[in-house]
Amino acid sequence: MFRFIVRRLLQLIPTLFGLSVLLFIWLHRLPGGPETAILGERGTPEMRAQIRRNLGLDEPILVQYARFLRRLIKLDLGTSTSTKRAVTTEFLERFPGTVELTLMAMIIAIGIGIPLGYLAARRRGRLLDHASVGGSLIGICIPVFFLAYVLKAIFSEHFHWFPSSGRQDPTLGATRVTNFFLLDGLMTREWDAAADALWHLVLPGIALASIPLAIIVRITRASVLEVLGEDFVRTAEAKGLTENTVRRRHVLRNAMLPVATSIGLLTGGLLSGAVLTETVFAFSGIGAFVAEAIGQRDYPVLMGFIMIIAVVYVLVNLIVDLSYSVIDPRVRVR
C-alpha cells in the first residue's frame, strides 16, 4: 500500500510537468496580455509596452518558462499581476470556501443520491423509480445558474429564509483562523458565526449538488440492479440470510465500487471550483477567481491555481482508489 501511494505521487511529477508546458503555451498564445487588463481604457501604447517589459513578457517564451520552472522548484508561484498579492496567499484565502462548498454539495448529493438510487432499483418500474430517473434527468439538464437564481428568488428574496450571497454575515465580525469558516467558528467558540457559515452554504450547496446528485442516483441504480441479478445474491437469500443483511453486506457493498469512482471524479471536479455557483452566490472560492483571472490575463494566478488544482484532483482520486480496498476487501492495492 505504501509503495502504491509513493508510486502514484511520483506519477504526479511528469503529469504536472506536461500540464505546465501545455498551460504555458496556451496562456501565452491567448491574444492580448495583462497590460491591457491592468490599464483599461486609459493605457497608452508606451505604458503597455513598459508593463510588458516589466512582466518579462517581451522575452522569448522559453526564457519565461525557464524562469517559471526555477521558481516552481522553490515552491514560489509568483504574484498575481492584478492584485499584486502572492498567488499562494490568494489560493489559501479562497480554497477553503471551495472545499466547504464542495463538501456541502457532496453531502447532499451522496446523502440523497445513494438511498434514492438504491430504492429506485429495488422498486424498479414503479412510480419512485420513474420519478427518480426523470428527476435526475432534469437535475443534469437544468443550468446551474438558473437553478441558483430560482432558489434565491424563492428562499432569499421572497421568504428571507436563507442569505443570497457570500459566506458569512459580515456584521458578525467573526474571527478568522483557517478561513474554513465553519471550523473557525467551532475553534473560537463563536457558535453564531459557525451556524451562520453553515446557513450560507445551504442554497449554493443545493445548486451545486444538482448535477452530482443526478449522476449518483443513476449510477447507484444501475449498479444495484446489476448486483441484484448476481448469483451470490440469490445464494445469500437462499441460505436464509435476513433481507437486511443481504442488502447491506452483499448488494450495497458490491454496488458501491462504481459509485465510489464517480464520487471521486465528481468531488475532484467540484474542488476545481464551481465558477457559476460561486459567481452567482458571490461566494469567495477559487472558481470565480480563476474565471476573473482569465479575463485579466493573470498568468501567474492561472498557472499557479491550475497546477494546485491538478495536484488536488490527483490526491482525491488516490483516496478513492484507496477506499476500494475498504469497500471491497478483494481489491488489493499494489
Place this chain on the structure above:
Amino acid sequence: MRAPRPKAAVAAVAVAALAVAGCAESDRDSGSGGSKKDTLVFGVAGDPKVLDPSFASDGESLRVARQVFETLVRPEEGGTKVTPGLAESWTPDSTGTVWTFKLRSGVKFHDGAEFNAEAVCKNFDRWFNAKGLMQSPDVTAYWQDVMGGFAKNESADLPPSLFKSCTAKDATTVDLAFTRVSSKIPAALMLPSFSIHSPKALEQYDASNVGGTAEDIKYPAYALEHPTGTGPFKFKAWDVANKTLTIERNDDYYGDKAKLKTIIFKTISDENARKQALRSGDIQGYDLVGPADVEPLKNEGFNVLTRPAFNILYLAINQKGNPKLADVKVRQAIAYALNRQALVDSKLPPGAKVAVNFMPDTVEGWNGDVTKYDYNPEKAKQLLAEAGASNLTLRFHYPTEVTRPYMPNPKDIFELLSADLQAVGIKVQAIPLKWSPDYLNATTSGSAHDVHFLGWTGDYGDGYNFIGTFFDRVKPEWGFNNPELFAQFKDADTTADAAARTEKYKALNKAIMDFMPGVPISHSPPAIVFGKDVTGIKASPLTDERYATAEFKS
C-alpha cells in the same frame, strides 16, 4: 472486514468537533455584531485592488479611499466644481506655476499624527521621488496621468514631471510649484490618488517600498493593511475570504462625524446577484445598477439615485483604417447617418442625452453652438456620393462581455448603429471582440479598425480630461495628425486663467465638431441604489459619494 458503522462515524465527527472547539482565541470585540441599524452593508462589483490610493486606479479602491482619506481640494458634494478639502483656500502666483494652499488647522490623522504643511510636502515628495517599481505605470497610474514623470525618470518612455517642488512656508501654508502652467491644477488634486497620508504611518509601514521584482511587484504592508488618513472613517479590516472590507467611524474627526458606526463593502460581482442581495436584505445598497433595473427598483420603493452624467460614448473613426475615412465628407456622412436620438431613447438608461460635444454639459467649456449632425440619411448619402464613397465597406469593431457606465449593452448599440450605416448604403463588416484585452488592444493600439465605439468617464472636472485625452496628440485609435488642433490644445492646457481656458475649450469643441474625428453619441447617467430606509447620500457625477452622511430612517 466489517462495514464501517454510521454510528462510529458520527461519534468520530463529534469527538473531532469537541477537540477543535475553543482551541483558538476569538478576537471579536465585545458588542460587535451590535445593532444592525448602525451598520450599512453596501454591494460593490469588485474587490479593491489596493488600499493606498497612490497606487490605485480602479473604482473600488478609490471608493474606499474617499471615505478614509481626504485631498487638498475636493469636488463639491454632488458636483464637479473644486471646493475646499484639507486646504481652505488656494491661489496661483502671477506666473500660474506656483500655487499657495492655506491649510485647515486642528486636523489629526487616524494614528494621532498632526496634519500640517510638512505632512503635505512629505506626501508630494514621496510621490515625486518614487524610485524603481513605484515608477511602473500600473503602480502610480494617476500620478503619471496627471504629472507625467518623476524627479529622476528611470524609463525613457516617461515624460518630464509637471510637479516641481513642495515648500512648507509655515504650519498651515504650503506652496506647490510646477514646471509649467497646466489645466490640471488644481482640479486634478481632487483625485483620491492625491490623498494626504499620515507621514508617521508611511514611515512605520514602509509605504514607499514597492518590492519584489518587476514581474512580481509586491506592495508594502502600508498599502495592504494600514491606510492612515484624516477622513471620517478609519480602515478596520479587509476580509478577502469573505469578500468584505470594513471601515469604522473616526470619532475624532474634525468635521461632522459619520452618522453610522460601520460601513461594510461587500463584493458581489454579478449584477443580478447584487439585485437579489438587496431584495433579500443581505445588503442595503449597491452600485452599478443595470439600466433595466432602475425603474423596477424605484417601483419597489428602493432609493435609486441617478448620478449626473459625467461620461461620453462615442463612435471613433480611424482615418488610417480606410483611406476614404481621411475625407471629412465621409466622416460627416457617418455622423448624419446615425440616429442617435433613437439609440438614446431605446437602449440607454432614463436621463441619457445625445452628445453634441466630446464632453458632458456638466463640465465648463461645453459648447452648444457647434456644428450638429442631426439624423439625416439623405444628406449622408449625398455626402458619400460627393466623396466618391458610395460603395464604402467599414470594419466595425464592437466589444462583447462587458458593460460600462456609458455603454450598458454594446451588442444592442452595435446593432442599431450598424443598421443606420447600412441604411445609407455603407457595408458593415462586424468584428466582435472580447472587451479585455482583445477589443481594447485592437481599437486603441491596433491599426486594422475603421470604426468602433468606446467611451470615457471623467476623473475630475476639467474639460481637458475629456477632449485632451482623446485629441491632443496622434493616437492609433483615431489615426489622424492635425498639428493645428494639437497646437490649439497646447495653448489651452497652458492657460492659467480658468475663465480664459474655458473659452478656449469652447473654441476647441467647435473645431473638433467641424473636423469630425468621430461622432459623440451620448452621455448616460449611471445609477446607484440604497435600501428603502437609507437616506443622506448624495449621488456624485465623479462617483464621490460620501458614506459619512448615510443613515437609516427611524
